[in-house]
Amino acid sequence: MLPICTLERLCKIFQVLERYELDHIQAVSSRDLEKCIHATSVTIRKDISAIGRVGVTKRGYDVIELKKHIGEHLKLFRKRRACLVGLGRIGGALLEYQTLQDDGFEIIAGFDNNVNKVERMRTDIRVYPVHELLDIVKSHRIELGIIAVPGEAAQKVADQLNKAGIKGILNFSPVGIALPDRVIVENIDFTTALRILAAKMG
Amino acid sequence: MLPICTLERLCKIFQVLERYELDHIQAVSSRDLEKCIHATSVTIRKDISAIGRVGVTKRGYDVIELKKHIGEHLKLFRKRRACLVGLGRIGGALLEYQTLQDDGFEIIAGFDNNVNKVERMRTDIRVYPVHELLDIVKSHRIELGIIAVPGEAAQKVADQLNKAGIKGILNFSPVGIALPDRVIVENIDFTTALRILAAKMG
Ligand SMILES: NC(=O)c1ccc[n+]([C@@H]2O[C@H](COP(=O)([O-])OP(=O)(O)OC[C@H]3O[C@@H](n4cnc5c(N)ncnc54)[C@H](O)[C@@H]3O)[C@@H](O)[C@H]2O)c1
Ligand SMILES: NC(=O)c1ccc[n+]([C@@H]2O[C@H](COP(=O)([O-])OP(=O)(O)OC[C@H]3O[C@@H](n4cnc5c(N)ncnc54)[C@H](O)[C@@H]3O)[C@@H](O)[C@H]2O)c1
Known part of the structure; x- marks a missing residue:
């Protein structure tokens, strides 16, 4: 590990390599990556x-080869x-965010x-009342849950996802959720991004 | 710098120190911070x-003193x-996210x-049609802009914010925006967070 x-x-x-590949750039050095x-x-x-070993020349790493190397490993x-719990503003924005689909989620x-x-929702994906979560997550072998509900509902939803066998959670709520260590939890907080921005602005 | x-x-x-302070924890060691x-x-x-110098004892750093030290520096x-451009789902969620206000933004x-x-918007903050951006940003000495518009509008909005004298931008759109180096741009991409989550899940 x-x-x-x-x-x-x-x-x-x-x-970064995905972006370089889209821009048809063939080589990238560790110095280029330093800045990004x-x-x-x-x-x-x-x-x-x-x-593991990957080829590197004077011009740097081959973009496609390095991307494949990292991606496979x-x-x-x-x-x-994945499933999404909470179909409000954040949930709705995620449903429509096409990049997610292209990126393998x-x-x-x-x-x-x-x-x-x-x-009432018009959406390509199936949406269900939350009391069906346990059944749907299990029967559809969903491995990852995204929590986009208000803070006061977050722990309850996390417990239901855990009970359904989910192995990873992306948490948008402002509340820290407590789960067994084998469930990976990533918290997203725009405040941290704003703070980093403010600190760089000086 | x-x-x-x-x-x-x-x-x-x-x-992390903010959270420790809320939980009334008095000391934190660099080992505790390692995990977070x-x-x-x-x-x-x-x-x-x-x-700069800050006191450290056998139990670690004093939480309140270290937070003050970092915060002041x-x-x-x-x-x-700050101002927010794009009052759709992401914009709406940000307007209502109370933590932002408490955290100095x-x-x-x-x-x-x-x-x-x-x-039609019911909101505590003043909202304007985007053609008033230049005037409002200048007259209200707004220093930071949050871009929450569709990808195709992002560069145009970024140019307007730059023209208005904005020094930092938080960009939610999936498009990279090009601006002079003196404007700091932070991009938020949920896909990266999901990828880190997936990589940790294994
Ligand atoms: N992480 C950040 O930086 C950040 C920024 C903005 C908002 N947020 C947080 O993201 C969350 C969502 O924000 P939003 O603006 O989309 O809120 P919202 O009110 O628009 O949406 C919340 C949705 O969750 C549903 N819901 C409530 N309880 C539920 C439950 N027990 N099970 C299933 N669904 C339930 C509601 O019906 C609603 O559709 C909130 O916790 C908010 O504080 C975080
Ligand atoms: N970074 C991520 O991970 C992530 C996730 C979801 C959505 N997004 C992106 O965030 C952005 C907003 O998403 P959303 O779901 O809130 O979209 P949305 O369609 O709900 O909201 C966009 C808003 O921008 C307004 N707008 C359009 N052009 C404008 C302009 N030139 N000036 C001012 N306002 C303008 C629209 O009227 C609308 O209110 C999109 O670019 C979307 O792709 C990013």
Whole structure:
């Protein structure tokens, strides 16, 4: 198991390589990556060699080869089956965010406890009242849950997802959720991004 | 000017200290911080001493003193005046996210190019049609802009914010925006968070 900071940097490098590939750039050096992901080129080269050998020439790494190398090792090319709980503003924005679909995250089901909302929604994905969560998550082998409900509902929803066998959760609510260690939880907080922005502005 | 990765880690440490303070925990060691922000305790201690001397005992750093030390040095206690462009789902969620207000980010104005939306919105902050952006940003000395419009409108909005003298931008759109180096741009992408989650799930 790789150290977490290595994992996170490799994911960011993967994101940068995707962009380079779209712009038809063929080679990238660890110095180029330094600027994009805010780590030294020494660290970046260590991270990359931590997952095995990959060719590097005077011009740097081959973009497509390095992307394949990282993607295969971190299993980033696997299609992940996800569900979304909370179909309000954040949930609605995620449902429509096409990039998610292209990036290998398939939202299989959406849940909300507001039955009117569930009935009235125009969406390509199936949406259900939240009391059906356990059944749907199990029968559809959903592995990842996105929590976009108000803070006071977050822990309850997390417990239901855990009971249904979910192995990872992306939490948008402002509340920290407590779950067994084997469930990975990533919290998203725009305030941290704003603070980093403010600190860089000086 | 601190290295960017040091700045980012210090912001994350600040976030962790806020939580510790709310939970009435008095001391925190660099080892405790290691787990929360995914960097070695050596790196963390280096980051903290990069901004000056702060007391440390056998039990670690004093939470309140360390938070004050980081906050003052990075000017995180300054109230930042922000505006929000795009009052759809992401914009609406941000307007109602109370934590932002408590954390020193005051959204002074909202803008949208849909005049109906602007007229019908029930919100505590003043909202305007986007053609008034230049005037309002200048007259209200707004320093930071949040872009929550569709990808195709993002660059145009960024140019208007730049023209109005904005020094920092938080960009939610999936499009990279091009601006002079003196404007700091932070991009938020949920796909990266999902990828990190997937990589940790294995
Ligand atoms: N992380 C951040 O930086 C950030 C920014 C903005 C909002 N938020 C948070 O994201 C969450 C969603 O925000 P929003 O603006 O979309 O809110 P919203 O009110 O628009 O949507 C919440 C949805 O959750 C549903 N819901 C409530 N309880 C539920 C339950 N027990 N089970 C299933 N569905 C339930 C509601 O019916 C509603 O549709 C909130 O917790 C908010 O504080 C976080
Ligand atoms: N970063 C991520 O991970 C992520 C996730 C979801 C959505 N998004 C992106 O965030 C953005 C907003 O998403 P949303 O779901 O809130 O969209 P939305 O359609 O609900 O809202 C967009 C708003 O922008 C307004 N607008 C359009 N052009 C404008 C202009 N030139 N000036 C001012 N306002 C204008 C529209 O009237 C609308 O109110 C989109 O670019 C979307 O792709 C990003």
